[in-house]
Structure formats: structure tokens, C-alpha cells
Amino acid sequence: MKPFKFNYLRPTSVEETLQYLEEYGEEAKILSGGQSLIPVLNMRLSTPKYLxxxxxxEGLNYIREEDGYIAIGALTRHVDVEKSQIIREKCPLLSEAIHWVGHAQIRNRGTIGGSIAHADPSAELPCVITALRGEIVIASTSGEEIVSPEEFFLTYLLTSLQPDQMVKEVRFPVLNPSSGSAFVEVARRHGDFGIVEVAAVVDLDEKGEISFARIAVGGASPVPCAVEPAEEFLIGKSPTDEVLKEASDMAAESVEPDGDMHASADYRRELTGVMTLRALKLAVDRSKECTRI
Known part of the structure; x- marks a missing residue:
């Protein structure tokens, strides 16, 4: 199929973009990399009058460290994140996860802001920013505001973004050098959206006990799910197999999966536990390597 007829607009500044959004509102859609939007337009699941x-x-393609975050402009492409030395050093969880995003051709075109705004709960970047408790900078003609992933992601393909707003920047916290992180995913084939994916970060203290933990699950709920009960449970405990297994069981209990042609709800729940355990073990081993415990 082909998209419904639309008017094509091509601004060159953020201010011009926001003026268009204020003027056309719900009749407009933003096109950045187009890797998610173009298929939606071609299937006529969305029929905007203005694209x-x-x-x-200008000014939306950058990766920089500031105020304890890695700030990434909305137009920064996946491939730029993939090649970024600062992200490999300061936020290895994001560096690992980006390799799971589609195929090389998609990563060459797809943008960070587009992936976040599309809000597919099986996508990798929403899972990572949820795990890390990152920030999303939203802009409109009235100014800018910063929202958390919990505030931003509402349900499947739906965010709190208003018709006159756009994602301007995405911020990922810089990780402690002693922490270990892991991103694991199960998909029908590499490059597909994950059936279930888990992002985990663990930091061990000098006694080898867990002093910091972050866990998020994608693909098993209408939005990426931060597993706070499991995170709190892990703090102060030695990362034994029994402790990590109990935390992974808590993760499986916390999700609200739906069944579809790819996997049943029961399978997704079971897979959540298995993948969480795998991610936690990897994160613990990597933290031990960093701290030489």
C-alpha cells in the first residue's frame, strides 16, 4: 500500500518545527529517521494531513556528557550511538542494547528520538531508558520540560507527548565504573522486535554485596516495566544463585503480558524470569571484573 496524500513540510530549525506543530497539531506527524513511521503510513494506520x-x-544531532548524563539529541542516529566511545565507556548498557536494534540498514537511518517517541514496548531503547531512570526532554513553543520514562510511556505506542510537542533530547545516566550491566533479548530472529528483553545493572561494594540494582523488562507489558520490588530486594545481599533466582521470579510476577501470534502470555511470563536471571548473572560477573572481587 501507499500512504494517504499529505502536505510535506521541511523545517530547518527547532523553532520552525514547533511553530508547525502548534499550527497543525493533531493533523501533523513528525518524520525523523522514518524506520517506524513510514510502514505505519504505508499501511494507512496513520493518515496525517501534514508530514x-x-x-x-540543525542542533539535534549530538552525543555529549553533562551533569551526570549522556545527553543525546533527538536526530542522533542509532549508528552514531553504536560507534560512540563515550557511550561505551560511560553507559555500556546502552552500547550493548543498540546492537539489537533492527539491522545495520535500520540503524543507519533510525533516530534515538524517533525510537523513544514511537514507544513500542518491545523496542530496545525504551527498555534501557526505563531501567536507568533516564530523562526525556520535550519541547513546545511554550518551552521545555523534562519527564521520566514512567511519565512518558502510557501504553502500547502511546505516550504523554501532546500534538504541539516534540522529543528534543534523551538523557541516560552515566553508570558507576564499578557497575556491571547486561542487555539480553529473545526474538524470532536477530533484528526483529524482542519477544522479551531485559536490561539490568548491578554494582557490588567492597564486601561483594549488591549496593545498586536496576532491572527493566520490555515486551512483556504494555510499557517497559521497571522491576522495583526486585531491585529493592537485591540491595545489601550477596549475589548468590538463590538470591538472583528469587529476584528473577519477582520480575516474572511483575509483568502483565499479552499473548499474540509470536508468544503466549504464559510463555512471555516464563521467559521474563529466565531472561532476568541471565541478565543479572551477566551484570554481576561484569561488576566483579570491574571491582576484581
């Missing part, structure tokens, strides 16, 4: 192509907007 705002922000590919030439």
Missing part, C-alpha cells in the same frame, strides 16, 4: 520532516533541523 513534518525534521531531517534538516
Amino acid at each position: 513534518i520532516d525534521i531531517g534538516k533541523v
